[in-house]
Amino acid sequence: MKQGKLFLKNKKTYFDYAILTFLTEVEDFLNVKPGNFFMLQANTLLKKPISVMDCNKRDKMLKFLVKKIGKGTEFLYNLNPGETIDAIGPSGNSFPIDETGEYILVGGGSGIPPLYFLSKQIEKSRHTVVYGGRTKKDIVPIFGKSAPTIITTENGELGIKGTVIDGIKKVIEKNNFKKPIILSCGPEGMVKAIKKNFPDIPHYTSLERYMACGFGVCLGCVVETNEGYKRVCVDGPVFNINELKELK
């Protein structure tokens, strides 16, 4: 983990979302795994934790997806190519994956970035993405044909009408997975619903929390687990769902 600069090379917006492509000279910034995040300068006192959406070492490129929600994310959304921001990272653990796994990657709204990154790291034949949102405005067109994807919207504007639960059912029906594993990131309501509907499927989720530092010292982002409080920033953000007391 290091502190350094990110130079905004390119920006694409989609309704309230912006895909920010940065270049960096900080080599340690490019040692990133899916699940990792950076603390990004955001015109607020504290930096904001934002998950990595993609990384390309050769091009020294780091990509983030931000949704305009508060003052900090609005600043990031409004950045223009050519601007430079301060960053700290990469921080956190990553999703547990191995070569034999059968994975269902479930992303809700702005929770999709780490799953996009993850989908690029594992073979296409072994996973399917379920990407859910309220309306089509929440489904950023990032996947193209890069991964098998099922889209769900609550109003039916795109993909299956329903929630990610409907999407997951579809994946299970279609793929004949023997021992599927769910890897998720999104609103806590969504994560709880997945746990409730598929209690027997192993499930790892990436949590989002307010953080003051993002590197383990403030203890502001802790989550209650079976082993007491753990720091989301360095012990997480990815946890086995059975470990989390708050989601029981």
Next chain:
Amino acid sequence: MELSVDLGRNLKLKNPVLLASGTCGYGLEFENFYPLSKIGGICTKGLSYKPIEGNPTPRIVETSCGMINSIGLQNIGAKAFVEEKLPLLAKKDTKIIVNIFGYSLEEYIKVVEFLSEYQEIDGFEVNISCPNVKKGGIQFGTNPKLTKTLVSKLRKTTEKHLMIKLSPNVTDITEFAKVCEGEGADSISLINTLLGMAVNIETKKFSIKRKMGGFSGPAIKPVALRMVYQCVKAVKIPVIGIGGISNYKDALEFLLIGAKAIQIGTANFFNPSCGKEIVEGISNFLQNKGIENINQWIGSIEDE
């Protein structure tokens, strides 16, 4: 350029920059950003004799120019500290000031007694000012009689440097500064966080679970500067300035009014390189002013 300052009782810092307790963990995390040898020392996360789990979440919220926290003194306990952290920390060329607290007088004494055996520890900072626990902590720092008893007992318990961290949540902080000096404290550090609150009009909930918490960050600097100045005038023992210090200019202000050293708090969160940057900034500033020894700057404000 001479940057070293002497806080008394064998605690001489290579420069006047310390990291404040609660904002630097047990110090080692900062090695990702700069060698700890660059700074004068660290004040570790507050330690109790036994581990403490801390408060329920949410624990932090950002406000204008500051943040409110209610961590609740979560820590690994004194034994785990000396086994897991101290050996690694002792290899770093910087002073180790261990911040301690207890829920009762006996617990304060127990942790100081236990840790005093360790040569690697250069001094204690006694937290009598944390606003985030139900008992202990701040009750010792807001009642002069309790402060007096506590400091007196701790002085008899340890030969190591004893720095007492004072609370701003009192009517007259100098009263407490004088009590500490009178009972044999070697230095005082101030200010700890101001008691604050934040609410959310969308959810109609308090922003942190315990409703009130410690307010810190750039917003509190003028309050801290005023209180440090008052204490510098009130006592002869060294005063260590804390409160909203984010850059070398802030640090120089505290030193100018007479703080012998400073601690960086909330700024460590948003700029973890801040410790190193402040040391460099102070050095460059003094050099440009033609001042060869930092002690010529400390307390040199034109005070008529």
